[in-house]
Amino acid sequence: MAKQYVYLYNDGDGKNKHLLGGKGANLCEMTQIGLNVPPGFVITTEACLNYLSDSDRKLTTGVMNEVKQNIQAIEQATQKNFGSPDNPLLVSVRSGSAMSMPGMMDTILNLGLNSETLPGLVKATNDERFCYDAYRRFIQLFGKVALNISDEHFDEHFDAVKKQANVKEDVDLGVDELKEISELFLIVVKEQTGKPFPEDVYEQLEIAIKAVFNSWSGKRAIDYRREFKITKDMADGTAVNIVTMVFGNMGNDCATGVGFSRNAGTGENEMYGEYLVNAQGEDVVAGIRTPKAIQEMETEMPDLYKQLVELRNKLENHYKEVQDYEYTIEKGILYCLQTRNGKMNAAAMVRTSVEMVNEGLIDKKQALCRIVPDSLEQLLHPRLDPNAKAESLVRGLAASPGAACGKCIFDADRAELLGTAGENIILVREETKPEDIHGFFKSKGILTSRGGKTSHAAVVARGMGKACVAGAEGISVDVKARQASVGEHIINEGDVITINGSTGDVYLGEIPTLEPEFSEELKILLSWADKEARLQVMANADTPEAAEKAVEYGAMGIGLCRTERMFNDVDRLPIVVDMILANTKEAREVALDTLLPIQRDDFISLFKTLAPRPVTVRLLDPPLHEFLPSEMQLIDELASLRQLSGTVNGVANLLSSMRFTNPNPQDVPSLLPAPFNEMGEQMVNELIAKKELMLKKVRELYEVNPMLGHRGVRLGISYPEIYTMQIRAILEAVAECAKQGIEIQPEMMVPQVATAEELKYVKKIVDKTQKEVESHYGIKLNFKFGTMIEVVRACMRAEHLAEVVEFFSFGTNDLSQAAFSFSREDAENKFLPLYNDSGILQDNPFEVLDTKGVGQLMKMTVEWGRKSHPGLKIGICGEQGGHPSSIKFCHELDLNYVSCSAPRVPIARLAAAQAKLQENDDT
């Protein structure tokens, strides 16, 4: 039997999205659960892939035969006839791949109209105006999508006719105008393609099917898949849906609309959506007419409203998920055209998750798994300070919540360009279209002057968690002049504006924003997550302030406290510099003695903030030259100093300029001393001497490859007095806390370890210091000693390292650099973008853990480490530790914890729970 490429909705497998696409499978499912779906069928993704891989771009043999058979089945069901003047059947042709890619591929409506069927339709509907409207829509859409004719060729005629007829709204156009438009459109097609518009309906159908298939390999779709990391095993090829047309524009007992089964912006459990009376679906989506809120239907069309509520309930009860559905009312009959899981912002997802559990619709595991962890980042976006007394310039629709501020840019290309260059951009358009998508990615927010909450701009912005104000009709945008105006206010391109996607307000200038706070629902959800997760989630934090923030975010401890951040504080850096400039161990120790109590207080404060949670302190890591100015800077400073004439002006200028550039602010008195000339002169000479010393040291410490240089434990072994000071500060802090009866879990770890011998060397210092501190305080100290695993050789020697320590912490940033031989600083500017673009690497390995290479190292390390040290505690504190796919991998490796930046903690908590819950999904 020949392979089947086409399935009627009554027959297709509603679960087989790979074959039928999301929409096709869904329509099968909808049909089969008894919703009133217009009859139709689906052509499989296999047919698409066959077509795209065929060098002549021919449809696989037999596909069109199957299509014809299925058209006949539809004809039977609808009692209409395709291509016949007698009650003609019209169909839509829509794409639909396994992954939802809203707006990315093409749709054709009203297919089946030609010079013969048009009169037939008029006869059947008895509505000439509707028919010509359908006809002109079909010609334009088919012309654009299937024949690649640019919209403007059509719009030009359309606008001219409208102007001539002196009408504003499309609906006000009469039959004659629409006839004229149709005729003009047919001429446009012939002019642009050199051929007449196809009359044969099966030819129309075949061209349309091919156009949809082609759209899969179009630039827009490819860009989208790359941005959203949709790989071939997630979706390969698009299916094509051929569905009987139903019309929302056959009169005032007709309507078309879209709905969310809950409020898409807030997640509130209420009817949500918009509709247009006497309109076709594309009018709603494209935002060409501003639609009415669904609530109006309750009074306008109460019976239909009831049906809609029933539909909504049926959908949610069946799908157990918020649904984004489309419907059309044709002469009082409600058809459900499509439904899919609703894309909502994170706040709405969280709220619905919690409420749907409370309603008994889903269980907690489902509630946790339906949220994309990274989306929670939206909840951490700033919102406008409610106390800021800013006056809104204009108000549009609150289309996607959150606040955003940036320069107005009036087209997507420029927005992309400037956004990539690091500018904050607000993309301002009359309305947006799928081809603007690249501009969205690089903008902070979107503002449109037309379209509703389900317009393209709104839907896409919500999906991305970007603030969006839509349909702000008070603004008129003049792209050519690169200006927008609100009444008499002119906004030039580049002017800064602020938008509030939660209220729809638009402001001139930058408005103060507030840090976001956790919603109650999110707290509940994350508490469920914590109960499910096996991985603990720690935060990377270096100061008590950062640690407090981390606790707010729900961190279960500090997985990485970088002590060098403490060294860099304004009040410590001069001491650190003195230590570095010292030429003897004794002189270094003098400086270190000054640092000791400061560091101890840091640690006491940190331990107390986190008590009783664990805090892991890493000993000094960066090379010493990082604490000194650059060679160039010192050369410049010395040149300026030496040119100083000794006059009051010269010295004063120097001092005032230095206050801004000098790394050691204590070198510069904030008030100029009284007997200025001499003091200035002396100060300058002292400064010269010091800078010369610094320059000498900088040159001495110069390294060709600092990333692989004299740092971490290598420094600790070269200058044991530095580590000794830090270890003492940690242990004395532990002792102080113990004395005060505070329960803490202190840990210390050694960076850049490559050999067990290095660890043993440091361990000796720890043991000695521990004895001294214990005998001084008269108490026993409890703490853990561990090592970073960030050097490849440490992985290879994990079995031996594990014998010396109580825990491992993967430093996957350095480990990835070493594993790839990529210097992150260099790679991200030089060749990584090219590597990602050309598909050599799918991700940036410094953001997403490279499980195949670096992950393989980690896997062996875990295995070997626990071989000699069963149950060894192992975590990760690299940046990737906050990335959901990396967290999943860490879970699978059976790590004990991940540690990430504080704002990623909620994401990591959810991801950790999902990793556990999805454990069995992959097997």
Added chain:
Amino acid sequence: MAKQYVYLYNDGDGKNKHLLGGKGANLCEMTQIGLNVPPGFVITTEACLNYLSDSDRKLTTGVMNEVKQNIQAIEQATQKNFGSPDNPLLVSVRSGSAMSMPGMMDTILNLGLNSETLPGLVKATNDERFCYDAYRRFIQLFGKVALNISDEHFDEHFDAVKKQANVKEDVDLGVDELKEISELFLIVVKEQTGKPFPEDVYEQLEIAIKAVFNSWSGKRAIDYRREFKITKDMADGTAVNIVTMVFGNMGNDCATGVGFSRNAGTGENEMYGEYLVNAQGEDVVAGIRTPKAIQEMETEMPDLYKQLVELRNKLENHYKEVQDYEYTIEKGILYCLQTRNGKMNAAAMVRTSVEMVNEGLIDKKQALCRIVPDSLEQLLHPRLDPNAKAESLVRGLAASPGAACGKCIFDADRAELLGTAGENIILVREETKPEDIHGFFKSKGILTSRGGKTSHAAVVARGMGKACVAGAEGISVDVKARQASVGEHIINEGDVITINGSTGDVYLGEIPTLEPEFSEELKILLSWADKEARLQVMANADTPEAAEKAVEYGAMGIGLCRTERMFNDVDRLPIVVDMILANTKEAREVALDTLLPIQRDDFISLFKTLAPRPVTVRLLDPPLHEFLPSEMQLIDELASLRQLSGTVNGVANLLSSMRFTNPNPQDVPSLLPAPFNEMGEQMVNELIAKKELMLKKVRELYEVNPMLGHRGVRLGISYPEIYTMQIRAILEAVAECAKQGIEIQPEMMVPQVATAEELKYVKKIVDKTQKEVESHYGIKLNFKFGTMIEVVRACMRAEHLAEVVEFFSFGTNDLSQAAFSFSREDAENKFLPLYNDSGILQDNPFEVLDTKGVGQLMKMTVEWGRKSHPGLKIGICGEQGGHPSSIKFCHELDLNYVSCSAPRVPIARLAAAQAKLQENDDT
């Protein structure tokens, strides 16, 4: 039964060197094979380790009892009595560990003398002079070794008495003087230690035994073990030998001597050695009197000479190895005191290996295994140009062959200091002592004014393969004045001299040297090696000249040709710079088109030189900025250029200075053009423009960590036109050779590969270019495509990489940097010496492969690579590929080849054979 710590030579196991030490085991063996060895016994290394680990430094209970029992056994054998005035027994106390460490530990002679036994000895020998001579020697040696009294305290008195008696040679001292000296020495001991010299002979014995044990943990011995990498499992603790004293200084029928069973310098099969009549052994070794060549004995003492020849033959027939033996003739009786395998220079080792095989004494495998591969490096040292018409200033003994040239330095400390700083040093001393050893390591050659061919200086220098002229009595050295003089010539410290250790000549200044050539014996030996080895030995060579050299050294092919070396040639660099400065692909291609025929000719020449051996060409590896001057240099050059006044002088100065510093010599005409002012002015302006462009590019290309930067395949993917040019040049060269009927084995490989995708990318270029070249030449090209394995991730992904290539080549230099996260350039200057000194790392991992870490990566790579690609060809081309222990590891990993620098090829060939021959030794 209690543990036995002491063994009579008649009883000890002659194979158990670990327990009895080399010397003790040897004496057991010698005794047991019937040589006339003075009766004695050995105290085990176990007793030593027990003693050293005892915190009170006490001998293990029972050891002294066993010693007493064995002394009684000697008393019986010799009919002498220890500590008795009646025919007293004197013994020597000598160290001896499992590994020979000549001169490193202590020896005491004549032990058993005291105020009572001395008259007994006089009675027994009837030679008062001899007895007092023995007594004063004993007091001094015991004082120095066992009681830590510095020599100078004794020498002062000794010299004073000699002066007073007006004698030059020690032998001219009379009884009275020797008596006086003995008395003075006893006073020295009392003064220096606060106690009288010990009278009790067992007390003497116990102190002496402890002193020998202690010497194992003395600084000298520890330094020696570290330098020669003697680990605990090679030798742990020293044994102590107690042997009946026999005297070579009891009259003119007495003598003492040392012998080599073959010529120690050349390996020639002849009697070799020196002796002194009426002298004790230490006189020979210390070089205090210049001894006679052994050949003189044939006429002076013909019977004894015959006995000596018999002894030598017996030793070689038994030990199957060249022997270094010591003997004493006491009143006409020949005693063999010790024998050990002779330490010889590499030339002698090679010659004896080949000759001993020819004589049927050993087989080829033994011949190969007895030579330390690294020692062959000596054969690659330069020798003096025989045509150089230099006049020898003075001639000494040819103590260790080879020529050396450097600055005279008069003490070991300074020699070490300056040698470490990279200076060429000749260590010049009156005589050397074991405490000078650190100076040897850092000197190019050794020159002494006293001592023979078996003096300390000569033995140690030969062992190290350093040139040595010994006993150049014409030189007098004044260390305090930091001068030496030869007649009226004054040599100040720091003056350059040249020594010829093969002739004994010493020259002022630097004398031209010639490259060494292979001896016939070495060629024979290495041909045996090649037959045994499984690993092939390739060379790293970048030019046809270097390749020719490699073939001379016996390379079986080129394992690594670095194409960037070709880029750096004077005639190509300007083109390369143009290519780098180009801002478009097209402009780059113009420069690359110029390079293409040049590179193609390089490859043709290289392939032909090596034909039919394999040649592996690596595509461009270093980052582009390496071909440009540094930022600082450009800034300086621009500053000079801009200051130019345009005068003839200014421009002329500039041009002449630039000829030395400018990287692009073509920028500077060799003759100044005629209408100079204008041309100069214009040239300067053009130069400024070009330098500015270069500076801009240098800044654009700047990398924080160039080792991990934009290089290797990353460059090849960013600028595919570069790799395309190189691939085309290689393939066209292959085609040209094929056209000429030359059989070649070309290979190309890609550097810095981290992912299989990168390889596939380059492979596509190769496939495309191959098709083009094949169709142009009308022939099929045979070549191999491979990848460097020098990035850790490549190891992890070996299974996938192996699917794309035909060979792997480990770049263990970069791989070690990445595995350790050590930048070699930084590490070797900053912390590696400390890591080696403190024992954190035993070796420099960039010289000796780190088998535990990097080796583990390699092991997995081999396993995974051959899993998907059975029989995959795998080699190593890092610097470690020439190091014997690394070669052994590569053999064990079942690699196919090693590739190293050309001069290491002979060493690698021998090491590869040994790796195969010793395969079963380790199991």
